[in-house]
Amino acid sequence: MLPTFEPALLPEDVRALRAHVRAFLAAEIAAGHWSPRANSWTIFDEGFSQRCGAQGYIGMTWPKAYGGRELSSLHRFVVVEEMLAHGAPVGAHWIADRQSGGQILNFGSEDMRRSILPRICTGTCYFGIGMSEPDVGSDLASVKTRGERSNRGWRINGTKVWTSGAHRAHYLIALVRTEPRGESRHAGLTQFLIDLSRPGLKISPIENLAKERDFCEVVLEDYEALDEEVLGGPGQGWKLVTHELAQERSGPERFLSDFNLLVELIRRLDGAAHARKDVGRMVARLVALREMSISVAGMLARGVSPELQAALVKDHGMQFERDLPEEARLLLPLEPGAGTADPYEQQLARTLLFAPSFSLRGGTREVLRGIITRHMGLR
């Protein structure tokens, strides 16, 4: 009834893999390719993604036939956590590696797998998420984008929104209503692979309050999808999107987004005694969150569905991420703003502006808490 988090032991060869990633990242930073930043999984850097691809850091768990390395979820976990902890700009390949590639592997056609997965693995093919719509947030079953049968396959009309990086991505996987809403809200939904290079699409970046253009609005106007671009089969959309969301919720980005702020805070504090207790609290919470997250990765590696545990880590991790800048600003007060060269000030300003988005991705708190209590046996 109460959630259990079985401990996972990282495979022995993870030690070498971790050392490899650390050396790679250190060389990247030393070469001045980028500097560590909080919330780095929203930063789009094609060059970095290609270099990650060359190292074999993308699509690691997929079959070798598709460019993968057939490693475990625990191996992928270690690469991802090292990237995030070092504030590396993983944004370009992020969605493809975390969720879209898996959808294609599990539910796409063989052609789709052969044509797309290897390009994801080389860090040259990027994805956006096509779930949300202007009036559809957490309540995904109410999507209004419609797909109708056409001569060539399907004609899709509607508007997707909050699709990260769609203006720079190659594809998105869209959740579309292909049958009128009936008794079951979850029936009649279908996932499509949308090729962003085709006609019938209008993509407009949406500026966020941090003045970055990460999210997009994607308007589909008579977009033509082929039958073989349906994932998993018509009407399977709800099952597929649930699978996709579990992937989206399970990663260490749910508590490592602003890890870099904690690092720079500790650097600037320089041992200040007044901060010990609060720093220790943040570190303690991280120790537990990371262990919970490893346990989730272990469940994935064993083929167990971590729906409850993933929701729990995400909600708890999100709280940690939101608390961190608020703790920092009280321990080391300053007036945050643009144009400072100090890493702590930079990370604090960036994190304060991004904090409202921490709870947006992968479902709101209420959705997550509903999942948690349902599993706890609340009727």
Added chain:
Amino acid sequence: MLPTFEPALLPEDVRALRAHVRAFLAAEIAAGHWSPRANSWTIFDEGFSQRCGAQGYIGMTWPKAYGGRELSSLHRFVVVEEMLAHGAPVGAHWIADRQSGGQILNFGSEDMRRSILPRICTGTCYFGIGMSEPDVGSDLASVKTRGERSNRGWRINGTKVWTSGAHRAHYLIALVRTEPRGESRHAGLTQFLIDLSRPGLKISPIENLAKERDFCEVVLEDYEALDEEVLGGPGQGWKLVTHELAQERSGPERFLSDFNLLVELIRRLDGAAHARKDVGRMVARLVALREMSISVAGMLARGVSPELQAALVKDHGMQFERDLPEEARLLLPLEPGAGTADPYEQQLARTLLFAPSFSLRGGTREVLRGIITRHMGLR
């Protein structure tokens, strides 16, 4: 739309009144009658109540004809806040003074007023609250205690619970269903004056987790009430109980219950620099809460209904009361327990055990928050 708290100016003669109360309380403490304690409004002390009555501190706002002094709500506010801030054992006369007397004054018969109010004012007549029932908490409209017409008036059967001090009180005012529940949940309810010295009652104290016997269960078995013991008229119960709850929610006990703990904490801290910030935060919150509470008293004095403002002060004040012991224990750690002579340790232990009850009285947080958002224009 947003709540406003008009500032109130205490009448000029309040200054003398306050000095009078302070001198009285200082003399009480010096005489060793009692020592200041947190949550003192649950402490039953008949002698103290009688001495308060002799000073004219009870029923102050009521007509002189009934033993009152015809002073304003602001005068009463000052007396009450001084009592609470000094941790005086006001429990015996508390309910009668705060709410039951007012119900009788406003909705009782002239006979009832003449026979009961003067005794309340002398501190010799005490009341319990007869709202809750074993399966009825916040949802008062679902009370199951029933009143049926009888030869002499009404025959009442049912069980009331959480009635503070019923085993030591003379009366309670009970909310009773006198007509079957129909379309409107709020119709068919009636308030009765219940004389606890009559037959047809079984009163059992309920021990609380602090091992005090403050709450009681009162079983009414064919209790006979007279027609003239109906308050306001049959079917008026919902209106009356709403009025009573507004009185219950509006007082300074909603943030002063554990004031004494803050005083003893400051004494024991002895200027410790590490505690400055947190002590300052508690003081700042108190400054604002007290001003809000005075504003509510001012509204009562002007005859304006403070439903929104009272709910807001109660919910916010309750949060303050619950935070205070938690802050204290981190600033001045100790292992709380029984049998210590140190005032700080005593107050901390007592407050920790009583804290769960802070949110019980006068409606749960959800009920209060519903009132607040309704007034804010949430549809």
Added chain:
Amino acid sequence: MNETLAAIAETLRGILSARCDAKALREADGGAWSGDLWSALEEAGVPGSTIAEDAGGLGLGLEEAVFMARVAASHAAPVPLAETLLAQWLWHSAQGAQPAPEAPLGQRLTMHIADGLAPVAAGAAISAELARVPWARHADVLLLVIPNGDRCQLVRIGLAATGVRLTPAANLADEPRDRVHLTGVETGPRDVRSLARPAEDVLAMMALMRAAQMVGAMEAAVAISVGYANERVQFGRPLGKFQAIQSHLAGMAEELAAATVALEQAAASIGEPARRPLAWVAKALASESAGHIAAASHQVHGAIGFTREYRLQPLTRRLWSWREECGNEAFWYDKLGGLAMHNGADALWPWLTDISPSSGAISKSATNSGAT
């Protein structure tokens, strides 16, 4: 609200609602000066309203200034109104070396407490580097506040003068917070006045003005959130029907109410030195609530609130900035806690009752309240 304040509010709202739309705010974010808005405010006599009547102003006090700053901030007005109102009032409260004829201090004012400077002789040249001076690039005059024991010196610095150089910087809301370099800037005898208040009082007043702005911005954020919760439908019901959303909104209302009451009682007693800690309380509570209310507003809104085009972010970015300026909650709580512990356990209750403006004229026992 009294009649003067009601009239001011009506005038201000008329000016602001027309001139603080999304386009105007976006231009200001980009560094443009909101000249139209400022001219309209000047035509209505707002920025000069705290100038003494005999110097051509309306002679309004700080209580009214607090109110105007609050209303302006509820529209995220990108102009130095709070700074101008306070600087004008301070200048006209101070004694000049040569009292008459009264010369205007300036039009668009900013101010800064220069803790590092020693009092200057009239006519002396000033060199200093001042960090994060609000609106400096758009202001014509900087009022420099130099601590001088239990008084302070007010020095008028024309920002177009020789020896003044700016390095632009901004807060999270893109409000200018420039670095001002003063190199041998000359001051005339009319440029220096002496204020019979310690610098920490001036800091408390600056903090009070920021608290006023925060309350204004929080009021707007709460109102927008309630509106959104009523409009937006999710799972077939308006958001506002969900208990979790109700809980967010009620919590916001509670914190806002406490911050507002704290602001109003501090503003009402700003003339009483013994009640100065009320300004500390006001800034501290507003600063702490600002974070909670900004976070809860965004929580209620979801993704739309995170976009630049939506009207929530001009308010929340200001809240995240203002809570740090002129002392954040940790700074003022610390000061207040120090005072409470200095006064001692048994003085806490008498202090609480005396400090409230509801008690009327303050009694002797509260006169220790300024010490820390």
Added chain:
Amino acid sequence: MNETLAAIAETLRGILSARCDAKALREADGGAWSGDLWSALEEAGVPGSTIAEDAGGLGLGLEEAVFMARVAASHAAPVPLAETLLAQWLWHSAQGAQPAPEAPLGQRLTMHIADGLAPVAAGAAISAELARVPWARHADVLLLVIPNGDRCQLVRIGLAATGVRLTPAANLADEPRDRVHLTGVETGPRDVRSLARPAEDVLAMMALMRAAQMVGAMEAAVAISVGYANERVQFGRPLGKFQAIQSHLAGMAEELAAATVALEQAAASIGEPARRPLAWVAKALASESAGHIAAASHQVHGAIGFTREYRLQPLTRRLWSWREECGNEAFWYDKLGGLAMHNGADALWPWLTDISPSSGAISKSATNSGAT
């Protein structure tokens, strides 16, 4: 959960569920010794299970001890099981002056770290006053831990010996926390052993046992709350249908999960000195969560939870007590923060990856983790 633990859990639950009912707990609150319960535990070999096998025990380790303490606490078992299990284990891990024949330490044990005492010579008489010694009045032996540089001395004190006097005291849960007065209590050569661990390690182990008890009590409190939310109807619907209640319960589950994971990883690596900070994390998180979970459980329950007859209070009163014992969260967070800052910013991430038992055998870079 491995098989040993599963078997232990079954045995324990069988004993506890029959003997920790409301009546038994009320009698223990009143000061009575729960002799039946203890005898049943002894018959099952539980209290002696951490005695070395060659000394007649089961030779279980601290990981199992942690688990047993957790299960016992989920029934609010009013006996010194956690203390006995740890004291036995420490005694049998230490080197005696005369290793054989192995003498039993005692039956019902308590322990205390005497920071103020200097190491004693074998056979010396001890005088000291020890505050808040758990269960002293019901124990037969007190294991005194005397710091001695990077080791410590373990001294066996028979509580029936001449020169021992008790003043009863208790925690908020009415568990004995007595004051023990030692006046020239004599110790024999077999009563003193030397443990190759610093006293701060022993404190961390005591803290870990309390963390285990807290996790057990929190598990029970959460389970009771879920059950109540399913049963109790309000406004025509079960409590659990209300979003506010769901939010309470989900928040409880999250904190409990974090505290449990922290406990389990600390218990799994209790033998590795470099991972000792995991015990600090476990006690700190459990202590902080204890307050939140106790408050939320009461919030879900309303008035019924505030009564003594309801089964929530034996758990929550223990949580309020245990969180302060063996260092509260402020104490351990402070220590951990000191370590993190001592290690430095760039060491934080490697430290985090190394400290986790998931990394397997610990690498060199984490060996500084014991320093503060």
